[in-house]
Amino acid sequence: MSYSPTVALWTLARRECAKILRVWPQTLLPTAITTALYFTIFGNLIGQRIGTIENLNYSTFIAPGLIMLSVITNSYAQVSGGFYFSRFAMFIEEMLVSPMSDSLIILGYVLSGMMRGTVSAILVAAVATFFIPLTYAHIWVLISVVILTTAMLSMAGLLNGLYANNFDDISIIPTFVLTPLTYLGGIFYSTSMLPPFWQTVAHFNPILYIVNVFRYGMLGISDVPVVEALSVLASINILLFFTCYLCMKHTGQLRK
Numbered sequence: 001m002s003y004s005p006t007v008a009l010w011t012l013a014r015r016e017c018a019k020i021l022r023v024w025p026q027t028l029l030p031t032a033i034t035t036a037l038y039f040t041i042f043g044n045l046i047g048q049r050i051g052t053i054e055n056l057n058y059s060t061f062i063a064p065g066l067i068m069l070s071v072i073t074n075s076y077a078q079v080s081g082g083f084y085f086s087r088f089a090m091f092i093e094e095m096l097v098s099p100m101s102d103s104l105i106i107l108g109y110v111l112s113g114m115m116r117g118t119v120s121a122i123l124v125a126a127v128a129t130f131f132i133p134l135t136y137a138h139i140w141v142l143i144s145v146v147i148l149t150t151a152m153l154s155m156a157g158l159l160n161g162l163y164a165n166n167f168d169d170i171s172i173i174p175t176f177v178l179t180p181l182t183y184l185g186g187i188f189y190s191t192s193m194l195p196p197f198w199q200t201v202a203h204f205n206p207i208l209y210i211v212n213v214f215r216y217g218m219l220g221i222s223d224v225p226v227v228e229a230l231s232v233l234a235s236i237n238i239l240l241f242f243t244c245y246l247c248m249k250h251t252g253q254l255r256k
Contacts, residue, residue, distance in 0.1 A: 054221050
């Protein structure tokens with residue numbers, strides 16, 4: 001039987017995606033519970049004291065950010081854990097000696113992260129409807145930012161899985177880098193509320209662009225120019241892909 005890149009890619013992506021559904025109480029259920037808690041505590045209890053932001057109910061304002069929070073964490077976790085486990089169980093070696101190219105291996109794992117991120121977005125949006133009426137002002141902007149975000153975080157997760165030496169290393173980046181950037185990315189507030197210096201600093205945070213473009217897609221408001229934000233996200237995706245490709249080619253981690 002001749003080698004087919006399409007079949008190889010489909011097989012890898014399907015295997016990784018199957019894990020998501022097989023252990024859904026670990027991969028999907030926590031997202032729904034966490035979102036419900038955010039809306040209950042921040043939206044209803046604290047939101048009543050805050051009032052409105054940008055002439056919007058506080059629960060409505062934070063909804064896009066909460067959806068993207070789940071997208072970011074799930075896309076990253078899917079690939080970082082999945083890729084490291086393939087090294088830990090040593091079945092990555094089967095792919096390395098196969099005709100599959102490094103770019104195809106990267107794409108297979110990234111597709112699984114994109115699937116989990118997208119499913120989590122849909123799930124969180126469904127939970128949000130129990131608390132607020134959702135609107136979709138610019139649907140194509142929403143689709144574009146979800147694609148760019150899930151791909152970006154999946155590739156970042158792949159780099160983490162590539163260089164992790166144990167399962168504890170998988171949690172270092174999400175805990176000390178990703179979580180602070182996420183909470184400082186404008187999910188719970190508008191950057192216009194910050195002093196000028198911190199507004200400038202905030203623009204170096206890629207999560208700010210993700211949250212604001214998605215908020216623009218849902219509510220029609222954004223703290224950053226939408227075209228600029230999409231360009232930044234696209235540029236980061238290109239940079240991360242080539243970084244992943246070069247690391248796959250030259251790192252010794254895969255052959256330990």
